[in-house]
Amino acid sequence: MKTLLLFLKGGNYNRFATFMLLIILLSGKSFANINLSSISGKVVDGKTHMPLENVIVLINELNIVSKTDSLGYFQFSSVKEGRFTLRISLIGYKSTEENVFAGKDDLTNLLIHLFPEALYSQTVIITGEHPTSAFDNLEKASHVLKDRDLQRDIGLTLAATLKNETGLAMRSMGPAPARPVIRGLGGDRVVISEDGFITKDLSSTSPDHAVSVDPFTAERIEVIRGPRILCKTSSTFGGIVNVIKDEIPFKIPSGIKGSAGVFGESVNNGLMGAVVTEVPVYDFVFRGELSNKHAGNLTTPIGSLNNSDLETLSYAGGLSFVKEWGFLGVSYRTFESDYGVPGGFIGAHPNGIDINMMKHQLNTRLNINLKSEFINSLDINFSRNYYRHKEFENNNLIGAEFALYDYSGNIKVNHSTFGFFEEGIIGLTLNHRDFKVGGYVFTPHSNSFNAATYFFESFHLGKIDFQFAARYNFDQVKPEFEKSDSKIGHIRNRFFKTYSLSLSAVYELWQDIHIGTNLSKSSRIPTIEELFSEGPHLAAYSYEIGNPDLDAESGIGNELFLFIINNWFYSLINVYYNSFSNYIIPRNTGKINYSTLLPVYASSGERAFITGIEAESEIKFSDELKFSFSLSYTYGELKSLRSPLPAIPPLKGLLDLQYSSNNFSAGISSEFAASQNRIDKFEQPTSGYFIWNGFSQYIFITGEFVNSITFNAENIFNKEYRNHLSRVKSIVPEAGRNFKLTYKLYF
Template structure:
């Protein structure tokens, strides 16, 4: 397996380099073909500095209504081809400059020329999610609660998606070693927090257990956004915690005018790890091509007490997509692979004494079509289908046999099918949407290696979404109806420790409403109410058996009812030219909260394992969080976040397990043009409110330094990002780390990222 991965890595990297050079050679020919054979209007422009008038290359531009984006040439020029006639919002994103929006009018079969003057950004304010033509008030209501992109993404880029966004308010990470980290938002993880890639589910099993990794490589991410409230219901009914969407751009939506892309290299000291990746956009006549690839290799992670054994990781990731782009829209397809081999550290107290190695792979195919009607009330119609095959083996070393043996295994086939219409503005109503979504999952793990019976899962939903605003008020709302059916294909009628194995069906309605009021400019007051519905999964219903990597004996509950939650949130936000401040308080009341509960008893079948039974109990999670980023002086800025959540069983007042403590982060930075340098502090209080059989966790303070420099040279745009974490090599532990009793968090770590745009 190891040799195969190295061969694949070499082939992938050579292929990327060859493709870059071949497309550079034929770029002018392709550009000419695209220009002469593309029906519809053309938008040609140049981005310049508003003060000096100098061209600004590598600016990202997005036509919000059409969801089409491109990157400007190094001389600042750009082209959009095959545009239907109309008035559009053109948004710009460029490192060191403010994110701006311009109104442009495109005429049929003609070229529109425009000059965009960009203004230097005084402060790295909160980013805005781009999803249509919205005024400032609606943007304050509907933008992503958190967006990590550009400079911020490069500065915080970690080994996993969870580590990359760990510094954001309300977000923690559940870990069992460095590889299988998964985000936790406001104390909620698993299926209560959807992790999506390009707006669709990944087909992995990271939500079901702490040893299962998220199959998204952060090095390939273009943008990471956290979505809560009514917009979250566009993606799922059980997302009371919210939705984390990683934008990657598998299927190109825009006809590229020239070859462009980026190459990234990253190294870090704490695990002697390195990673590298590249992506490429290129025109092929009327077609647009996108390719990317990355490789990550790291050894055992170092802590102040020594190396944490069996935590090495190797991951290979790549994709290719192609689209036909016309004025009526586009149709495209893509394919991707993700392979990872990582370790779960040995745990003689509460885990596998020898550690477990996990070998997983995912194959993903996706097709997408987006149609742009030239008139009427439909702005955009999007059709999607994806197929994913996910395989996962947990491998242990047998001293008796003297070799590795495969233990628990998973083999899941997933189909997703969806259609969604976005509507044009009508009076006070904007950005309406109506859609349907379907899912089929085939759990077909080989007999003898599965925790659950072979089963099929069917799920479907219909949903609607709408925004409206008038004067100083804005509202948005969503309604969703879901059905789900679990059909075991074996052991039907058998009575196991989980109960009688049988077909289960669930249905439920979820909805959300959010409103915001702007009493004066830059000051916002808002509230959200959300009703969620989550049907139990096959693992929660029918699991019976040992789970090697987490060293538990899991017993499902075939009689589980669905979860139903009521979430309430109020927030206050201040936005000023010097920065922003946001504070939110929330309360999530969940009936039949499903979780694996440690019974404190040894399994009668395997005495060395504790028995965990899935149960549904009423729970309450409430808390407060906040964030700010403010310009103190001309070139000095301060930022920070804090979050606190309290979780308990509503009837007994017993604390819920795996709830993060009070956490806070502060940073101070100096910024001069394309150079920035700063320091930060991360702190957490002790967690003494613990669930049964949990242990307390002491508080800690850790310090960091970071810096970034951007420059243009040789017709290319370069960025260097430096991050030094745990500067004092402090020994501390995080409450959501499942192996905290073995080793503390990683020691001092110096991480350097170089990225070159062409």
């Protein structure tokens, strides 16, 4: 310092100025070799798409931190060029990482989704208070369709949305009456629910009946298997498709939020629109929803499928009172649909059948957070449903009419750690159903009653995680009149007492590799139609004969699986075998009822087995590029006859190559299926196929709004192919070349 002062006193100002200028120039030259840019973006709730405040965003390599503001925005200034990993975290949310590249230009408009750590489900509550189990990782990695994937795969129906999920197929009788099939099992072995409330319609009873659920307003769709399904159903071999909409809100948002969207496709001139909003007022939250869709006749590679049009209107309102102790809420939904069932084949009306359906559903829920030493929460819900369904012939006469009044109640206790049991569920459910039939259908008016108790528990011993569940059912099916001299047998009051069990275990073989098994005992009582039907069902193009002496369906199943997951690779392989001592099935007898010219289907209980394999894998070649594939194969046989089970899907799969960079993604995929020649006596074989699809998706921010645009091209080469589970495959193939466009706005 003294030397510097002497230097300045000596009048060497010019020398000093020259010296400082030289340092600056040299520094500038060295800094010029370092490109600096900024990184900025927005963090939103992955479920609600609302901005999140006070989120910690960390650049791992530089160890610098930014925090989001009240609008969810964050920014890093003067970041050198290179590849970095952003770690995003917020209390109550699952932390995530994003790989980014900072170049010469600023990196802006990053959109990052954080999902709540506590996954609220109507069948079980998984919280972040305990160590994550292998089951949690398995459930989060598979069987859930949400966010970008849900928008990419959305279709006009729930079955069309899920048809490419591993192990799932689509039963159909035209575009509208389509329903998911799991591992070759359909009907009420596959339960469909909304927010945990079982959907009450007649889609499980006949292939011409549509599902009364609109997937376009769903926030998440999950396929539930394993022990947890015994909280809702006694059939362990199928599964539950739960569409999550949160119609009864359970938390108060920070402000008005919602979404609006439109969907269109070319193959049927389809158009769909929907709006959903949540409005908080003090301790109350109101949720409103409105959706409408229209579709004309389906276009196929060989022509149009007449009478395959669809018109649907759905609206709902929900109101909740939310406090720290829990919430009390109610919702009301109306679903109305008019759709056509195609004709033109043997036993069918030449011009098909028109169906008008309507459902009114009232749901209530009370959830109390007790947080006591033993009980975490108490959940009580009640649901009332009215469903009406009319089938019109081409002369506008009613050929069949159905009415359903359904009342359901459920009490569920979510308990905390007790002994070696971790969080679990104990519950009781009651259901009463009044089923009325009119027109030319001669199934008697009937009532049914169900009372069931169940529990679900999880625990671990060493490196093995366990889940166990049990369910006991008492059922009564009572026809309006007893008839001992009926042509199909003695129609009378029937009682059933059944139980179901399921045990799953997962063992950590290595850090990223798990193996597991599931053992289950399944049961299912026969439906009213399987017991008492006697007459034509015109829209299904069948003459249906029930069997009032049927016993409950029963079977034993076993499943083995291998699960691998790390940062760049994921794989799940399942092998299963389900043996039925009494498999209830309506089979085509090969006979014709000559008064109606309809094929005769008769219900019977048979010894049978269904076995198969499922595999799905995902490989990340880089941060932007990944490849995935899935494969499903099902083999079914009637043991006593040593003949194939009818309506078993063929070997099918999906190949998918996807590129993602920040807010843009695109990919190509191929759906394929083998031929199906293992068929029942009067079933038709189908050929294999290979079709190509493509998609692109862009998500961007405008002010406080999040926008998403998705474009899909399906069956690009207009390939003619047929779905083996379609009842109209004999007259027309599946959809031809199709272009879909989806736009959603989140506010």
